[in-house]
Structures are given as structure tokens and as C-alpha cells.
Amino acid sequence: MNNRLFNPDGVPEPGGHYSHVAEVLPGRRVLYCAGQVAFEEDGSIPETFHDQAVLVWHRLKTILAANDMELGDVVKIVIFMTDMANDIGTLREVNADVLGPDIKPASTGIGVSALAMPELKLEIELIAAKDG
Numbered sequence: 001m002n003n004r005l006f007n008p009d010g011v012p013e014p015g016g017h018y019s020h021v022a023e024v025l026p027g028r029r030v031l032y033c034a035g036q037v038a039f040e041e042d043g044s045i046p047e048t049f050h051d052q053a054v055l056v057w058h059r060l061k062t063i064l065a066a067n068d069m070e071l072g073d074v075v076k077i078v079i080f081m082t083d084m085a086n087d088i089g090t091l092r093e094v095n096a097d098v099l100g101p102d103i104k105p106a107s108t109g110i111g112v113s114a115l116a117m118p119e120l121k122l123e124i125e126l127i128a129a130k131d132g
Helices: 049-066 082-097
Strands: 005-008 019-022 028-036 072-081 106-110 122-131
Touching: 019 072, 028 049, 049 082, 049 106, 049 122, 072 082
Parallel strands: 072 106
Antiparallel strands: 005 019, 028 122, 072 122
């Protein structure tokens, strides 16, 4: 991983599985991924937040792979959630499971009143960078 993910001195440690800062070094190819939601291939939507989060990460990994990238190339994620108060703990668990102990991109969580369909509980977009 050649991107720089870090927490500068003088800034409190993150409250979750992320870094405060992500720096994309010169000469890297940057991928901006639109927000992904939990639609199964048949159009259905998993009922639980956990299952939706796992499916969204599966989609994001598929998109990364299609662009010759992997999770270690992710520098920033933005997560939109419809029930942040009740689902943030589950999100932190899923993110830690998916990303592993060493991948901690910069992250922003945003509570929203609704997404494109009432059954959707989260949407994740990302930015990744890799040597070109």
C-alpha cells in the first residue's frame, strides 16, 4: 500500500476503524466509486443492516477488482446510514471484518432520513488510488 493513511499528533485517536487522514501520493491512478447499495442480483434487498453492509462491501470489492485494485488501495469511504444510532456498532464490526486490522481509510459517516428506497439502510461510496 503506497497511500499514506495516518492520524497526526494532536488529533484524538479515531473512534472507529478508520484514519483521520489519507494522502494519495503523486503518480497514482485514482478511482472514484459512486455510492453502492444492497441490491441482490435478483433485485431483492437483504432485510438486516448487517447483511446489507456485507453485500455492499462485496459490490465494492467487485468494482475494485474490475479496476485492478483491492481494499488496500482505498483511501476514503463515505457511509450514509438511515439509523446511525442503532447500526453504527454493526457497521464498525463489518468494516473491521472486511478491511482487516491494517486497512483503515479515512471515513465519514452521515446519518440520513432515507435513501433511494425505504428498505435500504446504508450506502457506501469510496475513493481508491493505486500506482498507474
